[in-house]
Amino acid sequence: MRVGVDVGGTKAEAVAIDAAGSIAARVRLATGWGPDAVVRTIVAAVDALGTDAGIDTASVRSVGIGIPGQVDAATGRVTHAVNLGVDALDLAAAVEPALGVPVRVENDVKAAAVGAYALHGGSGAMAYLNIGTGVAAGIVIDGRLWRGAHGTAGEVGHVPIDPRGPLCRCGQRGCIESFAGGGAIAQRWGRPGALPVRDVFDAAEAGDPLARELRAGLAVGVAAAVGVLILTADVDVVVLGGGLTALGDRMLADVTAQLAANAAASPFLRSLRLDERVELLPAGSPAAALGAALIGAARDPEEVLTHG
Amino acid sequence: MRVGVDVGGTKAEAVAIDAAGSIAARVRLATGWGPDAVVRTIVAAVDALGTDAGIDTASVRSVGIGIPGQVDAATGRVTHAVNLGVDALDLAAAVEPALGVPVRVENDVKAAAVGAYALHGGSGAMAYLNIGTGVAAGIVIDGRLWRGAHGTAGEVGHVPIDPRGPLCRCGQRGCIESFAGGGAIAQRWGRPGALPVRDVFDAAEAGDPLARELRAGLAVGVAAAVGVLILTADVDVVVLGGGLTALGDRMLADVTAQLAANAAASPFLRSLRLDERVELLPAGSPAAALGAALIGAARDPEEVLTHG
Numbered sequence: 319m320r321v322g323v324d325v326g327g328t329k330a331e332a333v334a335i336d337a338a339g340s341i342a343a344r345v346r347l348a349t350g351w352g353p354d355a356v357v358r359t360i361v362a363a364v365d366a367l368g369t370d371a372g373i374d375t376a377s378v379r380s381v382g383i384g385i386p387g388q389v390d391a392a393t394g395r396v397t398h399a400v401n402l403g404v405d406a407l408d409l410a411a412a413v414e415p416a417l418g419v420p421v422r423v424e425n426d427v428k429a430a431a432v433g434a435y436a437l438h439g440g441s442g443a444m445a446y447l448n449i450g451t452g453v454a455a456g457i458v459i460d461g462r463l464w465r466g467a468h469g470t471a472g473e474v475g476h477v478p479i480d481p482r483g484p485l486c487r488c489g490q491r492g493c494i495e496s497f498a499g500g501g502a503i504a505q506r507w508g509r510p511g512a513l514p515v516r517d518v519f520d521a522a523e524a525g526d527p528l529a530r531e532l533r534a535g536l537a538v539g540v541a542a543a544v545g546v547l548i549l550t551a552d553v554d555v556v557v558l559g560g561g562l563t564a565l566g567d568r569m570l571a572d573v574t575a576q577l578a579a580n581a582a583a584s585p586f587l588r589s590l591r592l593d594e595r596v597e598l599l600p601a602g603s604p605a606a607a608l609g610a611a612l613i614g615a616a617r618d619p620e621e622v623l624t625h626g
Numbered sequence: 627m628r629v630g631v632d633v634g635g636t637k638a639e640a641v642a643i644d645a646a647g648s649i650a651a652r653v654r655l656a657t658g659w660g661p662d663a664v665v666r667t668i669v670a671a672v673d674a675l676g677t678d679a680g681i682d683t684a685s686v687r688s689v690g691i692g693i694p695g696q697v698d699a700a701t702g703r704v705t706h707a708v709n710l711g712v713d714a715l716d717l718a719a720a721v722e723p724a725l726g727v728p729v730r731v732e733n734d735v736k737a738a739a740v741g742a743y744a745l746h747g748g749s750g751a752m753a754y755l756n757i758g759t760g761v762a763a764g765i766v767i768d769g770r771l772w773r774g775a776h777g778t779a780g781e782v783g784h785v786p787i788d789p790r791g792p793l794c795r796c797g798q799r800g801c802i803e804s805f806a807g808g809g810a811i812a813q814r815w816g817r818p819g820a821l822p823v824r825d826v827f828d829a830a831e832a833g834d835p836l837a838r839e840l841r842a843g844l845a846v847g848v849a850a851a852v853g854v855l856i857l858t859a860d861v862d863v864v865v866l867g868g869g870l871t872a873l874g875d876r877m878l879a880d881v882t883a884q885l886a887a888n889a890a891a892s893p894f895l896r897s898l899r900l901d902e903r904v905e906l907l908p909a910g911s912p913a914a915a916l917g918a919a920l921i922g923a924a925r926d927p928e929e930v931l932t933h934g
Contacts, residue, residue, distance in 0.1 A: 442775060443774065457858075457859075459772070464767070466751065466860020467860050468860055468898070470856070471858065471859055473857045476857060476895065477785075477853065477857055478850070478853075478888075479786065479787060480788065481787075482790075486892075488893075489892030489893060489894065490891065542786070545785065545786075546785055546854060547858065548778070549778065549781045549782060549784060550779065550781075550854055550858040550859060551774060551779055551859060552772075552776055552779035552780075552781075553774070553775060554775040554776075583797040583798065584796050586784060586796040586797065587798060590776070590778060
């Protein structure tokens with residue numbers, strides 16, 4: 319058994335996969351705040367696979383962890399995991415004694431990219447575009463996660479697409495994330511509510527002008543990210559995941575319509591059929607936990623991770 | 627010996643490389659117009675390596691060809707090579723009988739990317755950004771040319787960066803190429819002259835408002851392309867080549883200043899040190915011919931091409 323843990327801002331999800339890569343068990347629990355609590359959450363999640371899901375935890379040979387923040391995959395060190403109250407933490411070293419097996423750590427979007435790739439069939443080139451508070455992508459080519467020269471591959475959220483666009487939290491103006499990030503949309507919407515982007519979609523349908531502008535901007539931003547990923551890396555498909563994709567087909571329909579509109583005046587862009595190369599990650603897919611398990615199971619973190 | 631031929635719009639360049647990948651001979655001749663003349667040019671270029679440069683052409687084991695246009699690398703078929711008067715041509719099949727050795731064909735920018743990578747030392751991940759009439763890139767990762775799922779990897783010239791920007795020849799508005807492509811700049815400049823972009827640079831220094839706008843736009847466009855390539859693929863370095871880089875440090879200084887200006891308000895972007903990750907291809911480097919020779923020499927066109 320190989321275990322993967324996706325440490326989210328509010329919930330942690332763990333899966334155990336068998337030798338064929340199939341998910342044998344899956345548990346969820348609340349994430350603690352701060353370095354010690356994050357470590358305890360991960361250990362508890364692995365334990366819960368035994369106590370709650372009936373996995374023989376003695377058969378677990380590796381644990382992979384996906385976590386939001388900057389991750390040095392070579393050392394298992396995490397920095398700037400602000401949503402977890404973690405400034406800096408040698409996470410692999412902190413959990414290995416309790417788990418008793420080798421541990422690998424990866425950024426959660428990159429882990430989700432690996433998991434989404436496996437769920438998608440595990441061949442060719444794929445980008446996973448995470449649309450949550452922020453916007454970032456992971457790129458998997460021939461089963462191998464492309465980390466890039468400095469670990470910033472897939473940072474398409476900070477490609478500027480409009481010099482007169484909104485100020486981005488990164489300091490630039492008109493970044494893709496300033497249009498399509500859930501944090502940026504909620505801030506510009508500025509009204510209370512637990513699901514601000516859903517509220518924006520509803521209000522847009524009711525005719526609210528600001529909501530219509532924000533909803534249109536989300537589609538513009540996601541379509542731009544899809545365009546950048548396909549024009550630059552020429553991936554077969556861009557799979558959309560992350561919190562905002564809970565909006566499902568309401569969001570996907572906006573994005574494919576925007577992609578078609580972008581291509582209307584451009585035979586070149588039409589020839590790329592961008593609108594046919596974007597998909598939603600199936601709702602509820604444990605992509606990040608699965609990807610973390612596959613990353614933990616890899617012999618060499620730089621090498622091929624999965625062929626499905 | 628392995629031979630590479632770069633078929634340009636006005637001149638063709640051929641190199642012969644030895645087993646170590648070093649250039650043993652180099653010749654140039656004028657390119658003919660139309661399919662038959664292009665085929666004759668390639669055969670003449672290989673012959674000239676013998677007659678003019680003293681290479682024993684009987685020792686040539688392969689020929690690689692770089693050509694501007696859409697290329698199906700698997701079949702050696704070329705389409706839309708408009709600058710050569712070639713609409714469609716089975717180029718590999720057309721030259722193989724005369725050359726008597728296996729022939730591979732690749733798009734000239736992709737061939738130049740392979741050659742630039744070898745010239746640069748042949749390790750890590752590199753993008754070659756060609757700034758000529760149009761703007762396009764080739765990406766080489768760990769010695770392997772990344773062609774992408776549909777052969778469009780590196781088409782960063784058609785990433786839009788300003789919804790109010792100039793109309794691009796591709797039909798979109800505000801593409802990188804509409805700011806940084808030599809064709810677009812010459813068209814907007816609109817005055818006669820053999821070297822319109824050089825004229826623009828000179829006129830900008832003399833204070834001409836349109837020239838200053840076009841020159842600034844060139845830097846904005848190239849800086850945006852560098853940003854897209856590093857944010858998406860996280861290549862170590864972006865090497866600039868193509869006709870406009872004949873402007874040398876005048877152009878590079880504009881681009882690095884623009885990259886620094888882009889990063890001024892963004893700690894995130896500053897942390898990527900984009901302005902230190904862009905270089906000019908050394909003037910006169912036969913990157914495309916060298917890359918074509920390496921591509922022709924590769925055992926499998928999909929596999930590792932060079933490690934320098």
